[in-house]
Amino acid sequence: MSDLYLSNLRNWFWKSPPAAWLMKGAREVLIGTLKQGPIPRHVAFEMDGNRRFAKNHKIETIEGHHLGFEALARVLEICYKCGVKVVTVYAFSIENFNRPRPEVDGLMAMAKIKLEQLIQHGELLDRYGAGIRVLGERSMIPPDVLPFVDRAIEMTKHNKDAVLNICFPYTSRAEMTSAIRATVDEYTTPTRPSNSPFSQTRISQKIRSNQSKKASSLAPIREASPDASATDTAPKSDVDDSMSSTTALDHESPPLPSTSAKPPRLPDPEKITAETINSHTYTADCPPLDIFIRTSNVTRLSDFMLWQCHEDAHIFFLKCFWPEFDLWHFVPVLLEWQWRKKKLTEK
């Protein structure tokens, strides 16, 4: 028999209405208090320890995951009340597909049911002003879950106050690779001709006609030096710098009729910056990650939010298992973060 369901005296006490009422009040006051200080804008949770929790308490693995879901709901409420803008949770890793089949199926069924319920209560979710996004490899979501995912995202798209990012099936390396690929894609699609009223061909034609006028007067020199770049120096004096490059280009290519299509102009890869790659990650429009929390005393990142957390995020490794996670675990983290922020600003 699981010790979770043992009704001991302590449980009875905490469940009694006065105690419950007091605890509820205490939570409210605590959250209201913490709100006075700086509040992280983006928090990531790696929900680890559902299975070990289940094992320690001798309940089924999937039950552990269900309790983990309850913990998630609790945490989201706390974050929402504190005013955290974005919460990112690691729901399912690509590597998790290697787990025993029944467990994977159970998790998928759970995701389906929870999303289905979410869709049924859409208007309640609007009260939180929370939008849901699913980050990860879309193609790996099982086909029976996918429509629910899409519905949930679609229904909450208009909510901008708070965002819940569910990473499902996700790994950070896959994310970084896809960001690199998307950047490469961006830099290998030709830029569209801009709608500016100035036509490049017209300008170069004008310059060329100016040159030919000059060239006719300077004909002997031109014949003396057939090298194109040498003749370029002559018009450069009266044509401005940016245009001289156009003339140089046109010397190499034979003069084209003004309407003909030029070869597609590709953007210069040297212009790629870290910002470009960042704009292709899943969390491009989220504020930078402030707090990263991993439960169950494992001190690894395990392929979660590597790109986001390696700069300024404060990483916390907690000893408790995820299903146990509650306000009482979150408050010390938040307090310490606020304290460090204060220290850093003092410096």
Add this chain to the structure above:
Amino acid sequence: MSFNARDTQLYREDERAGHTKLGVEEREELVKNYLPAPPARERSSSRGRKAKDKSRFGLRKVVKAQLFVFLYAFVHAIFSVYIRMRIAYRAVSVRAVSILNYHHNTPEYVRRDVGKLRRLPEHLSVILTLEDGGSGDNALQLLVNEVSEIAAWCASAGIPQLSIYEKTGLLKRYMNRTYRTVNQKLSAWFGKNQAPPQALATRGASTLQSPNRADLPRERCLTIILVSEDDGREAMVDLTKVLATMVQKEKIRPKDITTDIVDSELSDAVMREPDLLISFEPYVNLQGYPPWPIRLTEIYCEPDNQGVGYQIFLRGLRKYSQATFKIGK
């Protein structure tokens, strides 16, 4: 959600019955008490009725806000005292242990300390920081000394690969000096002729190597890699540039860019995944450490500790030997 006991029970019973027990409305009824008030735009219709008791609520709000401000100051005062005591206590305990258990600059002592561990990392990584913004020769000297200390510990413990992350990349500019200091340190620890050969490498510069390195097996050698902030996002940007150029020239297709390709390129150019990362800072903050290689790295950080210490190094190794690894399971 912080449901009360009765509602939690209702929810769990419904869950066990496969969500057949409660209908949509009943479920909504269940959570209704816990929801926040509807957004302001919906409330505006009933403003007339609300206006009457506004004053009372206003006063209550002011009192509440004042209470929260006061409580915030109070809680933070208490917390500040607590954290200072914690820092002091931990500093004293680390100091005490390090006096009792000093390595005396002898490889045998380090070997004895490490011998009890079940396994050692193949590749250790450390994060070092420059003192006071790193101006002046003094800061560099301190940093180089720390590098040589850690190198000596690793060589004694038998860790073949060490990577040193320092955000600004100052060490990379003084590679020769670092190399010399490490050599001196190793000779001081092991004796002039017994010192293990070392190699000092970094991205985009030629490796400095001991001349006798080739004759010895790889395990006896020490390879040090210097890493800085530029090896993180910037290295990935460089790789992206190369890939973009290749796609533009139609040497590869965008589809060919896979995690494997990126991984092999970045491991060759920067470094492979370290097994253990030790941070000598008071809390875990990666300070721009390359994001690609830290995927499964065990991270160790002695809370509230500031500065490099042998005890921290040992504790990190101990933590690593106890950790269990299971990818995705």
